[in-house]
Amino acid sequence: MPKTEEEKGFVDIVNGRYKPRGKFHIIEKNQPIINKDTGKLAGVTNPRDMTYIHSYGGEAPFFEGIGKGKLLATRCDNPKCDSKGSIFEPFRIYCPDCLRKATIVDITEKARNTAKIHSFIITHRSGAFNTLPKPIKFINVEFDEEVVTILMSVLVVGEPEIGKRVVPIFRTKDPTYTIMDLMFVLEGTPESELPEGFTF
Numbered sequence: 001m002p003k004t005e006e007e008k009g010f011v012d013i014v015n016g017r018y019k020p021r022g023k024f025h026i027i028e029k030n031q032p033i034i035n036k037d038t039g040k041l042a043g044v045t046n047p048r049d050m051t052y053i054h055s056y057g058g059e060a061p062f063f064e065g066i067g068k069g070k071l072l073a074t075r076c077d078n079p080k081c082d083s084k085g086s087i088f089e090p091f092r093i094y095c096p097d098c099l100r101k102a103t104i105v106d107i108t109e110k111a112r113n114t115a116k117i118h119s120f121i122i123t124h125r126s127g128a129f130n131t132l133p134k135p136i137k138f139i140n141v142e143f144d145e146e147v148v149t150i151l152m153s154v155l156v157v158g159e160p161e162i163g164k165r166v167v168p169i170f171r172t173k174d175p176t177y178t179i180m181d182l183m184f185v186l187e188g189t190p191e192s193e194l195p196e197g198f199t200f
């Protein structure tokens with residue numbers, strides 16, 4: 001059942017401190033589990049409704065970016081590092097080779113012009129809380145040679161094939177501020193075929 005405003009938990013940061021308000025734990029009546037063959041009690045259900053506070057830390061710019069139609073990555077700019085110039089997507093706060101803080105770079109155009117399917121998996125049965133349309137077409141996205149990593153995402157329009165060109169789409173209308181704001185479609189997909197709330 002959708003929650004009312006009074007049943008939701010909200011968090012603000014004021015003067016550098018987390019300030020939760022509202023409800024984060026909602027109690028619900030449990031139910032007995034009865035063995036219908038014997039009429040005896042076998043256990044209980046244990047309903048839990050809690051709101052988890054997930055801090056993005058140094059990855060926050062990535063999630064803010066996708067809701068605004070921008071794909072941010074990071075790059076090692078340490079002149080003494082063998083990986084200097086390497087771009088990381090998914091977004092890495094620190095270079096894994098020299099452990100220096102990496103520089104945030106915008107790779108939206110690079111993704112539009114070079115992203116292609118490296119490999120893919122089609123999932124017919126999902127786990128709990130899935131909201132993606134099934135079957136889910138998970139794709140591993142490869143960019144140009146400057147980007148040294150592979151990004152896991154979802155192809156929402158078109159059929160996946162290794163080597164096919166894809167372009168990113170962003171949930172810029174009412175973003176969720178999660179990875180669900182970034183998906184991919186095959187290159188050449190018209191804007192009218194994008195899922196509700198998404199733009200190129």
Ligand SMILES: [Zn+2]
Binds near residue numbers: 083096
């Ligand atoms: Zn480095």
